[in-house]
Amino acid sequence: xxxxxxNIGLNFALPEKAFxxxxxxxxxxxxxxxxxxxxxxxxxxxxxLRYMKVWKKIESEEHLKAMLLRxxxxxxxxxxxxxxxxxxxPLDETLAAPQNNSGSVLAEVIKLPLNYRTVIHLHYYCxxxxxxxxxxxxTNPSTVKTRLHRARLxxxxxxxxxx
Amino acid sequence: MFKDKYSAEMDNIRPDGYIKQKVLKSIxxxxxxxxxxxxxxxxxxAVAACICLxxxxxxxxxxxxxxxxxxxxxxxxxxxxxxxxxKTNDIIKFFSSATDFLTEGDKETIVEEYEYVTDDSAVNNxxxxxxDGSSNKTETxxxxxxxxxxxxxxxxxxxxKYIYAYSNKMNKISVISAGKxxxxxxxxxxxxxxxxNTQMYLKDSRLAVVFTAFEDNKYNAHKTTAYLYDVxxxxxxxxxxxxxxxxxYRDSRLIGDKLYLISDYSVDTYNIKRSDVTTYxxxxxxxxxxxxVAADSxxxxxxxxxxxxxxxxxxxxDDGTLVSTHSLLGGVYTLYCSQNNIIxxxxxxxxxxxxxxxxxxxGKITLAAQGSIKGDLLNQFSIxxxxxxxxxxxxxxxxxxxxxxxxxxxxxxxxxxLVVLNGDLKQVxxxxxxxxxxxxxSVRFMGDTAFFVTFRQVDPxxxxxxxxxxxxxxxxxxxxxxxxNYLFPYGEGKLLGIGQEADEYTxxxxxLKLSMFDISDPAAVTEYAKTVLKEKYSEALANHKASxxxxxxxxxxxxxxxDYGQEYVLYSLESNGFNKVASFKISGEYDLRGLYINDxxxxxxxxxxxxxxxxxxxxxKNISLE
Numbered sequence: 001x002x003x004x005x006x007n008i009g010l011n012f013a014l015p016e017k018a019f020x021x022x023x024x025x026x027x028x029x030x031x032x033x034x035x036x037x038x039x040x041x042x043x044x045x046x047x048x049l050r051y052m053k054v055w056k057k058i059e060s061e062e063h064l065k066a067m068l069l070r071x072x073x074x075x076x077x078x079x080x081x082x083x084x085x086x087x088x089x090p091l092d093e094t095l096a097a098p099q100n101n102s103g104s105v106l107a108e109v110i111k112l113p114l115n116y117r118t119v120i121h122l123h124y125y126c127x128x129x130x131x132x133x134x135x136x137x138x139t140n141p142s143t144v145k146t147r148l149h150r151a152r153l154x155x156x157x158x159x160x161x162x163x
Numbered sequence: 164m165f166k167d168k169y170s171a172e173m174d175n176i177r178p179d180g181y182i183k184q185k186v187l188k189s190i191x192x193x194x195x196x197x198x199x200x201x202x203x204x205x206x207x208x209a210v211a212a213c214i215c216l217x218x219x220x221x222x223x224x225x226x227x228x229x230x231x232x233x234x235x236x237x238x239x240x241x242x243x244x245x246x247x248x249x250k251t252n253d254i255i256k257f258f259s260s261a262t263d264f265l266t267e268g269d270k271e272t273i274v275e276e277y278e279y280v281t282d283d284s285a286v287n288n289x290x291x292x293x294x295d296g297s298s299n300k301t302e303t304x305x306x307x308x309x310x311x312x313x314x315x316x317x318x319x320x321x322x323x324k325y326i327y328a329y330s331n332k333m334n335k336i337s338v339i340s341a342g343k344x345x346x347x348x349x350x351x352x353x354x355x356x357x358x359x360n361t362q363m364y365l366k367d368s369r370l371a372v373v374f375t376a377f378e379d380n381k382y383n384a385h386k387t388t389a390y391l392y393d394v395x396x397x398x399x400x401x402x403x404x405x406x407x408x409x410x411x412y413r414d415s416r417l418i419g420d421k422l423y424l425i426s427d428y429s430v431d432t433y434n435i436k437r438s439d440v441t442t443y444x445x446x447x448x449x450x451x452x453x454x455x456v457a458a459d460s461x462x463x464x465x466x467x468x469x470x471x472x473x474x475x476x477x478x479x480x481d482d483g484t485l486v487s488t489h490s491l492l493g494g495v496y497t498l499y500c501s502q503n504n505i506i507x508x509x510x511x512x513x514x515x516x517x518x519x520x521x522x523x524x525x526g527k528i529t530l531a532a533q534g535s536i537k538g539d540l541l542n543q544f545s546i547x548x549x550x551x552x553x554x555x556x557x558x559x560x561x562x563x564x565x566x567x568x569x570x571x572x573x574x575x576x577x578x579x580x581l582v583v584l585n586g587d588l589k590q591v592x593x594x595x596x597x598x599x600x601x602x603x604x605s606v607r608f609m610g611d612t613a614f615f616v617t618f619r620q621v622d623p624x625x626x627x628x629x630x631x632x633x634x635x636x637x638x639x640x641x642x643x644x645x646x647x648n649y650l651f652p653y654g655e656g657k658l659l660g661i662g663q664e665a666d667e668y669t670x671x672x673x674x675l676k677l678s679m680f681d682i683s684d685p686a687a688v689t690e691y692a693k694t695v696l697k698e699k700y701s702e703a704l705a706n707h708k709a710s711x712x713x714x715x716x717x718x719x720x721x722x723x724x725x726d727y728g729q730e731y732v733l734y735s736l737e738s739n740g741f742n743k744v745a746s747f748k749i750s751g752e753y754d755l756r757g758l759y760i761n762d763x764x765x766x767x768x769x770x771x772x773x774x775x776x777x778x779x780x781x782x783x784k785n786i787s788l789e
Binding site (some may be wrong): 021031105106113 | 164165166169170172173176177178179181182185186187189190495496722
């Protein structure tokens with residue numbers, strides 16, 4: 001059976017190709033959400049294993065990236081409920097964070113609550129609009145807007161940078 | 164600009180090369196065939212297992228799962244043989260766990276979509292709690308312990324005069340004098356490689372601090388440690404004894420002056436040596452014992468999943484001596500302790516739960532019985548002892564795997580049961596197939612009645628009559644939206660539920676919920692008071708010791724995650740429902756705990772504590788713990 005992707009010749013959605021292109025993107029969102037390297041490694045693998053089940057439905061490059069980020073959000077949520085997570089203790093989070101804290105904006109972003117740092121990352125790093133973020137995180141656009149606003153407020157206190 | 168700086172720093176974050184290689188391998192098309200070979204192998208094993216099972220059903224004619232074969236060990240050599248066999252089995256085990264992992268993923272996409280799904284069995288520390296031996300003059304908040312007379316460890320302990328508070332952030336214990344002029348009077352510092360998952364006990368002038376300690380750069384060098392301090396002079400605590408045993412700290416209990424310390428020790432199968440007993444047998448160091456445990460204190464559970472010991476030791480907290488020890492080769496995932504028995508529950512290879520009963524008599528630990536029950540237990544509240552019977556509430560998963568064109572679908576079909584076992588852990592009664600498709604969220608046994616909550620979209624609170632252990636009967640089921648993560652008795656005929664409100668149609672969670680159930684007639688339970696908070700998460704959802712439940716003063720307290728960090732809230736139960744008494748904010752603090760001593764209420768965070776008057780809940784003073 002020919003998949004939609006194969007039919008219209010969009011082989012960019014092949015898992016290996018997608019991995020080559022977006023492994024770093026996925027990993028970075030995972031890192032922002034879990035705050036540590038080893039969980040991010042696990043999520044990276046999990047995301048692409050799950051992606052393998054859906055890749056044939058991918059319609060466009062943009063859809064592909066958003067889908068991967070959506071799965072990443074899901075995976076890092078369900079990581080908390082997995083047996084492994086329940087039965088182990090996470091490593092000290094400060095170990096994974098950048099060591100030179102002076103002037104590091106990433107270190108400040110990571111201190112924000114999970115929802116806040118997720119929207120900050122998706123907006124400022126991935127360049128998504130509020131509407132798009134609301135689709136990726138499956139939250140109301142107005143919620144995203146509020147989170148973004150509050151996250152900025154919190155960040156403004158910590159770093160004297162322009163937004 | 165923030166954006167540029169952030170992007171520049173973010174660009175440096177990337178997966179390590181070997182991780183990329185590993186993931187790429189796992190998704191590359193040609194590698195897909197390999198696991199399927201093991202799948203066939205596994206299904207062959209499954210068929211074999213089925214045949215065995217059918218035979219056993221016909222011959223023994225019982226529905227209860229088979230007894231796990233546990234044997235007592237007499238020599239180290241037989242332990243070595245068992246451990247060594249995992250060396251070769253590891254490879255098969257790796258593959259089976261790898262495929263479990265795949266199906267696990269499918270399962271989770273179906274069910275878990277909430278932002279803050281609670282972590283029911285968090286092994287974490289903490290509770291707002293009073294002393295185990297408080298004097299009559301001072302009144303302090305009562306412990307949120309499961310069984311009366313069985314002390315549970317906590318990050319905060321008080322004797323009514325001093326408060327001992329462990330801060331994870333600073334890795335030290337602060338000693339705070341109680342009263343209106345409360346201040347920090349002393350501290351106990353822990354080393355950098357110590358203090359992991361720290362909890363404490365306070366009994367008279369003895370402070371026991373239990374935690375996991377690490378040795379750097381060494382695999383499997385985790386030691387469960389108890390330091391015993393003399394705190395007769397709280398300003399200068401003196402360390403008297405160290406009790407150390409192999410493995411991660413799992414749990415502990417204090418009964419009288421005997422400390423039961425339970426750890427999980429996995430053997431590093433690649434480095435075992437027949438000549439060196441300590442490479443494959445747990446060891447202990449304390450005041451009067453040093454070295455590997457005796458061979459006759461080890462049992463082997465032959466259906467266990469891996470070379471992991473469950474090590475139970477009892478120590479005398481007065482002189483740091485070892486009273487008794489028992490190790491079971493075969494892991495454990497939850498345990499319950501009454502005054503006379505410890506019940507441990509572990510996974511067994513056939514998917515059931517293997518249960519073990521140890522009788523404990525003033526420190527003496529004897530493995531008294533083994534049994535097996537169907538399904539998984541939620542946490543320590545899923546187990547109870549009453550009048551010589553042991554009761555368990557389990558969630559049984561009858562899930563099915565279907566494979567079509569290379570993809571695996573996993574259907575979850577859960578149901579819930581209540582099982583009654585006798586002292587030999589043989590099943591005497593059961594109610595099964597309750598609430599299909601749901602799973603247990605909280606359990607509380609109260610004498611002849613059991614209450615438990617299952618959940619998928621609406622929350623049935625079941626009440627089960629256990630007055631005839633052979634014939635347990637469901638006598639009530641109250642359906643309400645949301646669920647409770649913990650159930651606590653709240654005075655005569657009342658049961659308090661702390662949990663989350665959920666949408667009736669989607670099952671999505673909406674916020675924290677307090678429920679008060681009227682259980683004076685277990686057959687007609689009603690929810691007569693309820694309040695929903697706007698905050699969504701609290702540690703009280705994951706740790707029963709994180710909430711303060713005090714009937715005497717009518718106080719329910721716990722910390723919640725607000726928009727900007729944690730705050731501590733206090734509720735009381737009035738005739739018209741729950742009433743928010745106070746909410747305390749300490750900026751930048753987390754892991755908040757609350758307790759009261761006489762007329763003052765204390766909220767203790769990681770680096771700061773605050774004292775409030777209990778008359779008007781005004782701030783009296785802040786105390787820095789740094």
